[in-house]
Amino acid sequence: MKQANSMHVTLQDVARQAGVSAKTVSRVVNNQGEISEDTRVRVQAVIEQLGYRPNYLARSLVSQRSHSLGVVTAGLEHHGPSHTLAGIEQESYKLGYSLLFSLLPEPDVPNIAPVLDNFVARRVDGIIWAVAEIQNNRAWIRPEVLVNLPPIVFLSMAPRAGLSIVAVDNRDGGMQAAQHLIDIGRKKVGMISGPLGWWEARERLAGGRQALEAAGVECSPSLVSEGDWSAASGARCMRQLLERRPDIDAIFAGNDQMALGALGVAHQLGRRIPEDIAVIGFDNIPESDSFWPPLSTIHHQLFEAGCISVNVLQKMIELRLHGRDHAPVLPTILTTSLIVRASTVSVSQLERN
Amino acid sequence: MKQANSMHVTLQDVARQAGVSAKTVSRVVNNQGEISEDTRVRVQAVIEQLGYRPNYLARSLVSQRSHSLGVVTAGLEHHGPSHTLAGIEQESYKLGYSLLFSLLPEPDVPNIAPVLDNFVARRVDGIIWAVAEIQNNRAWIRPEVLVNLPPIVFLSMAPRAGLSIVAVDNRDGGMQAAQHLIDIGRKKVGMISGPLGWWEARERLAGGRQALEAAGVECSPSLVSEGDWSAASGARCMRQLLERRPDIDAIFAGNDQMALGALGVAHQLGRRIPEDIAVIGFDNIPESDSFWPPLSTIHHQLFEAGCISVNVLQKMIELRLHGRDHAPVLPTILTTSLIVRASTVSVSQLERN
DNA sequence: TTGTAGGCGTTATCAA
């Protein structure tokens, strides 16, 4: 007799009640194998009557697949990570995976072993590493570590042999931003970069530099200031830059928040935007359209990056299942696009187009 | 002989290699029971040599606890949900729970059964419902449904008998905001509310109304406009309000984004902030400090709400484990605080304090 | 201090 205090009805309970074997019930539940319409209906009825809910833990134990993915991320309060996570979740759901979710307190946690161990212990089918590349926080990525892990996809890092990577083309985005400032005739472009420990910040800055140099526009250290992504730091950098170089006629900020801070300082000092100083950001956060004035910026597809990473991972999982491991992996690079608004081009000019 | 193609080393493998029983290895792994230092060291060595990783699925199967929590949320791109989720994650990690994560595509998905079924199938120990209360998207919360579910904590909804609820005091926050505008002598307060299908939006608006009425300040429908939380909608509402009531001398926006939109329109129309129009928001998003001018707003503790919800849930889980179910549950209501910045009080006045 | 037997809920294999 089954224990009465058990909260959950089991396959066995259903089988007994329906007068069939456990395997038969299993077949009904999984819609698998040939079953007489007769018994299938009868079993189905008992399932509903008893309120049977399958136990995926047990199923995973025997099938050696958990149908779950581990996701590691950090800085959810920022625009990028949260949008990427949303994409990851949606695509995972579509493909029938559940998400096991780990949030690092800081992006450069020294010891990530516990997180990975937990994923392995719970037998996730794959892992998505969605933490920004900062300092040497990817030093743990070594062949001897990876070999004991399920398939992994890395988001936002420089291409690297043997790794599956999905990234936005930050460098090209930086080039587009600077090029736009050049195109509207600016000659003294100040750059407020993100923290240079971040790969993405370095890329955006490098892209900006590249465009300026190619156009023969000044690009000296006195025109660059390093922020920390926050609006407050953007304001700080803006003040510093204007002090050093009062002749600045344009600003390329590493993200929209810092651009917001720069705008505030410009207002405070009575500089007209865009007449005196043109400002462009990066990210195209929803609010940037409502800044004063509306902010020109670089749009990139974070949500899509999340979706793609899941699909790539899914393929890797399938490959491993079929024994064909270590198929050559190509990095996926997503392109960016320029959004022109009133912070770089006067309203009258915008309307003319 | 153990299959060679198995990716994972098992307890048995370790036991064989170490020349002990599986149970002994288990004891070492779980640090439980008395074991001679001798064997413990020997077993530990084999564990590391073989790279043994315990299988939590199997452990959960027998122990009837998964040490995982299911979290349902929506609208991660917004400030509130992402911060709450961060709090939930951090606290869960501290208490040794992993997070199973579900993101609803919209806050009012008609059929949430699949999400709950998945959680049950994976035998989560508890569930946190962190979806905003919108329209009747909580209609599914019925006793006959809840009884088949593990313990659940609900975030952000009106107190309701028999449910564990953690919520911010949006109404009091709304009162604080309006009271501040009254305190600085404003007589014509326009209100830009969030979408009125949202419980939180209604509460904030109701709080504002309550304060205005109590102070004998006008509070007519012509002074209220309904946005959708977005900055763009804030701008739209602001224009509408100023058209209807050119005499408006203050704005209470239901969140900081809409306040941002309102600020933009004010600039566009040449109204001085705060001299002509004082503006206050709600949420205290990080950027609000860098708006132009810096935004007065209502701060609330979303991260903490997440932490608390996990602790409440943990207690419920413990109770159920000890057979004492259905202990009386009290709603946890978090207080808000007023942040005064230059959008309601002139800079000179701010500095005087 | 250590080992044995049995079971957690499910699926795979092979017979019937």
Next chain:
DNA sequence: TTGATAACGCCTACAA
């Protein structure tokens, strides 16, 4: 079309 039996990896009870 169905059913017995044996895993899956681990833990609890009870013995030794």
